[in-house]
Amino acid sequence: MIEITGSLQKEAWDANQLPPIEDLGSGLWSIPVPIPNNPLRYVLVYALELNDGIAIVDAGWNTEDAWSALTAGLDSIGASITDVRAALITHIHPDHYGLAGRVKEYSGAQIALHRADAALIPNRYDDPKDLLSTMQTMLKAAGIPDDSIEELSMASMAIRQFVSTAEPDVLLDDGDMVDLPGIDLRAIWTPGHSPGHICFYSEKRRILLAGDHVLPRITPIVTVHTQQALNPLSDYMASLARIRDLDVDEVMPAHEYRFKPLAARIDELLAHHEDRLQEVFKVITTLPGSTAWEITNNLHWAHPLDELPLYMRRAAVGEAMAHIVVLEERGQITRHDELPIKFWPNIR
Numbered sequence: 001m002i003e004i005t006g007s008l009q010k011e012a013w014d015a016n017q018l019p020p021i022e023d024l025g026s027g028l029w030s031i032p033v034p035i036p037n038n039p040l041r042y043v044l045v046y047a048l049e050l051n052d053g054i055a056i057v058d059a060g061w062n063t064e065d066a067w068s069a070l071t072a073g074l075d076s077i078g079a080s081i082t083d084v085r086a087a088l089i090t091h092i093h094p095d096h097y098g099l100a101g102r103v104k105e106y107s108g109a110q111i112a113l114h115r116a117d118a119a120l121i122p123n124r125y126d127d128p129k130d131l132l133s134t135m136q137t138m139l140k141a142a143g144i145p146d147d148s149i150e151e152l153s154m155a156s157m158a159i160r161q162f163v164s165t166a167e168p169d170v171l172l173d174d175g176d177m178v179d180l181p182g183i184d185l186r187a188i189w190t191p192g193h194s195p196g197h198i199c200f201y202s203e204k205r206r207i208l209l210a211g212d213h214v215l216p217r218i219t220p221i222v223t224v225h226t227q228q229a230l231n232p233l234s235d236y237m238a239s240l241a242r243i244r245d246l247d248v249d250e251v252m253p254a255h256e257y258r259f260k261p262l263a264a265r266i267d268e269l270l271a272h273h274e275d276r277l278q279e280v281f282k283v284i285t286t287l288p289g290s291t292a293w294e295i296t297n298n299l300h301w302a303h304p305l306d307e308l309p310l311y312m313r314r315a316a317v318g319e320a321m322a323h324i325v326v327l328e329e330r331g332q333i334t335r336h337d338e339l340p341i342k343f344w345p346n347i348r
Contacts (some may be wrong), residue, residue: 002216004263005250006030009044013256018042021073026180026205030074030252033060035095036162040255043095045070051181053085056109057200057209058254059099061162064168066099084109086170086180088210090254091194092117092124094162102115103163112170112178114189117196120227125165128157134226142317143291143340153311159206173196185209189244192236193220195229206249208262214237214251217258223318224325232255233322234329237273240266251288261334273323280323284333285345292341296320 004010009030012019016039022030027049032042046057054074060066071081084107089097092113100111123131133282135230137151144152170179174189178200185200190213200209212220222236230234244266259265283298290298296317297305305313324343327333333343 002261002268004216004258004259009257010174013041016041019067021042021076023077028205028207029073029077030258031070031077031107033069033073034063034097036063036065037063038095038096038329040303041301043254044252045073046070046252047074047185048185050085050183053083053287054079055086055087055088055178055180055183056084056103058090058096058211059087059247061095062098062102062164063162067102070103071101081106083107086110086178087166088112088178088185088200089117089168090199090209090213092120093194093212094159096211098163101166104166105164110169111166112172113168114187114190114196114198115171115173116189117194118168118171120195122320123163124227125160125163125251126161128160131226132157134242137319138224138226139314139339141292142321143293145293152310152314157312159311174198177309190227190236190239190243192222192232192239197239201243201246201248203247204246208243208246208248208251209223209255210251212254213217214244214262214265214269216234216251216256216265218256221315222322223315223321224321225318226241228318231271231325231329233326235268239270240256258284277323280320281327281332281345284324284327284343286346289336289342290342292317292321292324292343295324295343 009019019032029044029047033045034042043060048055060070087100087103087109103109132153136149139149172187176187178185184202184204188201190197190198190199190223193212199213244263248262250260251256283295333345336342
């Protein structure tokens, strides 16, 4: 059971409003930056006071509303976009990385990313031709109907407009201390939601800037994807277990609201995925020889699949596939590799 510490953020969430900018003490602020047409509504950008300026953790989407919210938020805490010395990006999804290029253009800020996510930028945002080709191959193997493959493979292309790419100046590795005067932040590599997702831990402040790795209300999307690791859900669950016992008084996520304790929420997330694994296994035992697409359509979702935006429909397939891969790793199911790939339970 978690305790909500960001009470103003929770009140705003319940009222479907943007939360206020908050002074979190000791030169740390949270600045909500809106996300267009998205149920997450906003990303929480964290601003940290340096000896010679400001560092931000994540940046928001590249829209005028987001840019205005970020710059106005910095102004309200007595800073300016030109004072930003570094943008520490938890991962390269558009709501976190999208404004990085614009921030760098205006301020000269260094952009810091984990090297695993930095390696994905060219094929993801600059020239996605190869990405689209491999995505179509993956969707075909998953059993997506032929008349939907191209549409689903293109599903995320529209959001490329919300990303102003920036070449990273600093490639962070697991355990690296952020080299900025006046703050103590250690990068912790937490792959799963993306291959190079990182959280930032301050031992002095006893806080975790968690990005999308640990959220208070929902589970972050973990999918099989052509730019993902082979077993992203296993990586995610291992990443959760690894940070469970960090000495943390408060978790500061990129969405929704602040909370504690970290361990309780991680236990909930791990239990959720174990339940989901059993649900996927039950579908496969009920419908042996199913494709990933057929399995996806027989799982429970918060909203009917045909009512979801295309990119969420594709993500649902990827989530189902992520659980399928873990079941294979555990020896509970077997695949037959002729296309489309089909899955059978190993009944002992």
